[in-house]
Amino acid sequence: MTAPLLSIRDLKVDFTTDSGSFRAVDGLSLDVPAGRTVALVGESGSGKSVTAQAILQILPKVARITGGAIRLADPSGPPGGTDIAGLKADSSRMQSLRGGRIAMIFQEPMTSLSPLHTVGDQVTEALRLHADVSADRARARAIEVFERVGFPDPKRALVTYPFELSGGLRQRAMIAMALITRPALLIADEPTTALDVTTQAQILELMRELQAETGMAMLLITHDLGVVANMADDVVVMYRGRVMEAGSRDDIFRRPGHPYLKALMRAVPRFHMEAGERLTPIREVKSAVLARKAGEPHRPDPAGPLLAIEGVRKSFTLRSGWFKGKTRTINAVNGVSLELHPGRTLGLVGESGCGKTTLSKVVMRALRPDAGTVTFDDGSGRGPRDVFALKDRELKDFRRAVQFVFQDPFSSLNPRMTVYELLTEPLRIHGVGTSDERYERAKELLDMVGLDQTSLRRYPHAFSGGQRQRLGIARALALKPRVLLCDEPVSALDVSVQAQVLNLLKDLQASLGVSYLFVSHNLAVVDYIADTIAVMCRGYIVEEAPKEALFRNPAHPYTRALLAAVPEPDLDHPLDLKLLMSDRFSDPASWPEPYRLTGGAAGTMTEIEPGHFVRVSGPMLRQAA
Template structure:
């Protein structure tokens, strides 16, 4: 369906030409999936942009061909020879060739509802009424896992979580039933259960329509479960390609071998480290005299915290109900340790993180933080902090955001982004700012020359590294990491996870680590709490939780993790129901009826699980 031959792409920016692709060639047959894997900046997304002819203005196709054999028209079209803005290309783009973009928030208009944007995709390419377009949009919303498609149609992107926005992007790409689907990190922002459902959906659509898929991903577990063939890219070249099974079982190129060694996996030995392709700069331990005083007890205590949002509708914004995002959560984090928080998108993980950093207020309960300073050392309610105490808390607690592009100011250079926290808090002079900026970019695997660039000139993974560097600028005591490595390829992910561990050892940092990737959480966390529908349903040290999960939701999460091991494929059939995330459908004694919060039962060894409180009649 698509034949790419000797594709060359050059960038002409800043007076220095740069060749992004050096003669790339591959084929994608109908009803087959080619996985394109490699590090951020290797040329994967540029290849996809060339196929859709949406390259940046500074880029040009300077060699090769992109021949698309459209099954609808029976013609072979060299996309490289078409006018990027002409009618023939516009008919192909979005209709016959669709793309799922990596960053859903920057790909969706904030001024229009999700439904209008998805329906627009089908009305541009087919002669249908607005009512028919809405019907088709709601149908595809249901297929990608939205529980209430009619309500989602009238929802704005900012009202959805990162994972839900990605589902909307997938719906927009699939609504026209394209012949070729380019999926650029299609499940990056999705939790493992939703990821499995989306991958299953793509497989079903492929079987129904004969759709070809170009899958761009850094998740080798996804590749193992989806691809028929794969091509490995390194610095704009294909270094190894062939059948999936052959490359996984007998990799020949040292780059592919290194990628496979960098993947986090369950059952790693205590003290075992991931093997990144390039190690980050070594972190020297901080002298004891320079380390802040340790907290006497837990550095963070979350005490029975709840958060409720009021839904309003109509001209007069009448109250039409309440949504409980966080429900009676109690957790504690010892100093110098990592608490992993896992669960599906929309379960309340990010909301809880924002409550901890006092970005939003809690509806009930309290958050206590021990700064280890002064005569009044001990946990203090963050809601009571004011003035200098509040500014000190802001320095001590920093946040790594999930979406790397929307959290970086596009009008500021990397140097300005990294030094802005230092300027705001009055830390150091201009010389110290420069030294700190250089140190930060090098620690996250970038280079000194990147300080003069703007965020738009980096790949998605490189932007996420910048977000991590900025969070470290003020040398915080507690880092709230909201999916900090979700946008990173496996090699850089390994580098950053090792870096976070090294920083924790050197500086005594504490982490609240939010992620949907259980293998990543297993690698970095000491204790893990599993969250569903605002509740903590199970909590235990990681060795206990993963070896002996009790709650049905925890078991479903573990079953949905795609493994890079070909001998352990995902069981898509077992994951299709989706009932594992509905508390009312959990088996006894875990079932929670509406309005009941249940109770946490202690199983010993720090292992706790939530059970429902039911009458004898209900149990029967």
């Protein structure tokens, strides 16, 4: 049997903090054979990323390897392989291995790429550090790699800065930097977590193709079992620093043995769930608010929609040249019309850059549209009112009635304010209640989102990602709103915490009657929480339907591509990654008739069955199958 490229035996990593020591990795053993992909799976905090940091000797200062061995097969090293655990982090030997024989793709490329240097400089630097090549040869090699990883203009990439790139292209730049040295082992730490599903599928296929070409081994760190089912040869499941289960992909998915692995699988949103079926998070969040208070008056519902968006358009003018003053216009939202009804959830899905967040900002009055109207009806009998015509008291009432839940709770919560201050700030701004009443409301809000009341004196940094998202939801509920605009509220969370937050949102809607405009790029998540789904592409709504109709009979080619791009944790439904490598499915001019949009034509929304609308440019010759 061939010796593995990487062999970890009984690895232990300890952290020493002001509050004491704890073991983040406790006796981990695994092998990564040459040319194969091993997936390291588990929730946030299970020790996956710490393991990767130990392999590269880039642990934080408070951490150290206290036991075990990390052996890497190395032609220039000793016969039994190089024991990385025995090398100093700043030794010349470790520096030659790090980035040379072992490379890594980090989770968030924007924080891993220098904003002060061009992408070309950063990628060529990686090569020149590990190979004796000239600057011209390094640039030529960088252009080859940029072309291989799918940059539309490889030569221009040399002089492009990271902030000028989309999320998908920044991740491709990270892959180019990792692969330019032709490493034997690639460590990919959550390489697609923050990407939309179509970009994720393209990155996964790219990694698989590059692995087939170069023969490199891959250690894939992820919490997404759908990605694992499509990429891994072998799987190692971690929990609190220990291996719970390990085996081939077939064994893990077809014959899971450990209760923790089974629990992870039950927490993943899936298509075709039974009516009323709930996700099962590993740790359920118990909201203390399961029904309206007996003494709290029921707010009247309007006869029509709470929110009505009619023909909204929004464009942005961008400078395309630094010195020549050239500009170009981006149509972010193109004539969007939607309705949100009381106690219901409207899911808005599409790729990054399709206009979802811009539309949400228009609804919140954070952006003024170029054309169209947004009306709000609170059921008070005054009827629908134009949101952009509201002033003074009416505007303040609207601000209370429509609240926002952000994608990244950490950046939206003031790190200098305690939880009590964060939750009561909206009440103070709007002059709601006395000091004692605000204190009671803060405790009630924590009960709503399943957090202990002792959290009131703590700061945001003391909470996990899922807990911070629950704090963001609690803050949004402080003023008893009618509508929550949820912008990718679970996209950065691992599957179990995601299940907690989705179940919590459903429970709060059932108990409080709040309505959600739920923005996401993941159709499986939207399928679980939404009643009606609108699919958005290049600023257009291309399809809208009740979720049952949309998943039973997706008509538009873009909707079908989004559905095909969601990785399911099911070996019998693999992704068609080849289909998704091209971005033609998001180009309106490349859609087949009657869906093709060319020459600025907007097409029309046509009803193909009751409540199911699809955008077409000409007559529908037949109902989409």
